[in-house]
Amino acid sequence: DTGVSQDPRHKITKRGQNVTFRCDPISEHNRLYWYRQTLGQGPEFLTYFQNEAQLEKSRLLSDRFSAERPKGSFSTLEIQRTEQGDSAMYLCASSLGQGLGQPQHFGDGTRLSIL
Amino acid sequence: RKEVEQDPGPFNVPEGATVAFNCTYSNSASQSFFWYRQDCRKEPKLLMSVYSSGNEDGRFTAQLNRASQYISLLIRDSKLSDSATYLCVVNAGFQKLVFGTGTRLLVSP
Numbered sequence: 001d002t003g004v005s006q007d008p009r010h011k012i013t014k015r016g017q018n019v020t021f022r023c024d025p026i027s028e029h030n031r032l033y034w035y036r037q038t039l040g041q042g043p044e045f046l047t048y049f050q051n052e053a054q055l056e057k058s059r060l061l062s063d064r065f066s067a068e069r070p071k072g073s074f075s076t077l078e079i080q081r082t083e084q085g086d087s088a089m090y091l092c093a094s095s096l097g098q099g100l101g102q103p104q105h106f107g108d109g110t111r112l113s114i115l
Numbered sequence: 116r117k118e119v120e121q122d123p124g125p126f127n128v129p130e131g132a133t134v135a136f137n138c139t140y141s142n143s144a145s146q147s148f149f150w151y152r153q154d155c156r157k158e159p160k161l162l163m164s165v166y167s168s169g170n171e172d173g174r175f176t177a178q179l180n181r182a183s184q185y186i187s188l189l190i191r192d193s194k195l196s197d198s199a200t201y202l203c204v205v206n207a208g209f210q211k212l213v214f215g216t217g218t219r220l221l222v223s224p
Contacts, residue, residue, distance in 0.1 A: 031210060042119075042202050042214030043159065056211060091158060093212075101147040104212060106158040 002026060004107035006092050012113045013082060020078045021110045025094030032075050033104060034067055035091040036060065043091055049075060079112075087114045116141055121203050121215035128222055132193045136218045138186045138203030147206040148179055150188050152199045153217065159202055162188075193222045 005024045013019055025032045031050050035043035046065070048056045051072040061067075064082075069075040079086055089111050093104035121138045128134050140148075148165035163170065165177040165186055176189040186203055200217040207213055 033210070033212075035212075040123075040216065042204075042216050043212075045211040045213070048210050050210075058211075095210075101164065101206075103149055103161045103164060105161065108158050111156075 004092055004094050004105055006090075006107040006110050008110055009108060010111045010113075012115065014115050015082055015084060017082055018078065018080045019082060019112065020076055021090055021092075021112075022074060022076050023092030023107060024074045025092070026096075026105060027073075029094035029096045029105075030072070031095045031102075031104075032069055033093040033095075034075070034077050035093065035106075037089045037091055037109070038087075046077075082112075082114050084114045087112055117215075118142060118207070118213045119203055119205050119215040121218050123216055123218060125219040125221050128193050128220070130193055130195060130222055130224055132222075133189065133191045134193060134220065135190075136188045136201055136203075136220075138188075138215055138218075140184050140186070140203075140205045140213075142205065142207045142213075143184060145184075145205045145207045148186050149204040149206075149212070150175075150177055150186075151202040151204055151214075153202055154199050159214075162201070190220075193220075195222050195224065198222045 034046040037043040049069040089109045095102040150162040151159040203215040
């Protein structure tokens with residue numbers, strides 16, 4: 001499968017624990033994005049990488065959230081001291097190219113449930 | 116006001132019907148536009164990009180009206196498999212996509 005892959009698919013954890021998600025983009029894509037989606041809403045932008053550089057972060061990304069893309073390939077999103085409000089689907093997407101018109105391709109997502 | 120607004124529906128239509136969704140966006144600097152489809156508990160999948168001249172892909176036609184800041188999607192000859200949530204998406208710069216809440220379509224036999 002050459003699409004965007006995310007791991008794990010599901011994560012259930014207790015409030016206060018740390019969690020880390022991984023995203024492997026489509027191999028030739030230099031741009032990688034993280035989004036969060038809650039029930040009944042569209043995905044909301046969290047952060048964006050071009051190669052290894054994190055170029056934009058949403059105000060939704062509190063200090064408890066950190067994302068990395070150390071070698072410009074896969075990315076990780078870590079949430080520290082999880083709260084119940086962090087329960088959501090975390091989606092990763094990737095795209096290719098320099099222009100704004102390039103569509104983003106999404107992975108299956110990681111569904112996080114905080115007990 | 117939300118950056119991208121859509122009627123959440125649901126739109127209930129019989130097979131074979133034609134259905135249209137509209138979406139408005141608030142940022143006049145928006146530069147690229149898309150429709151994504153999302154099935155229940157699945158990831159969004161690109162349906163089509165939307166161009167100023169309008170574009171068609173089989174039974175699907177998308178239109179963009181920059182002056183009025185709205186985007187439309189027309190689905191002809193609806194199939195049961197078209198049942199999904201349709202997300203209107205705008206790229207307002209800086210590479211982030213802004214999604215509407217989605218319009219739910221239910222096609223019945």
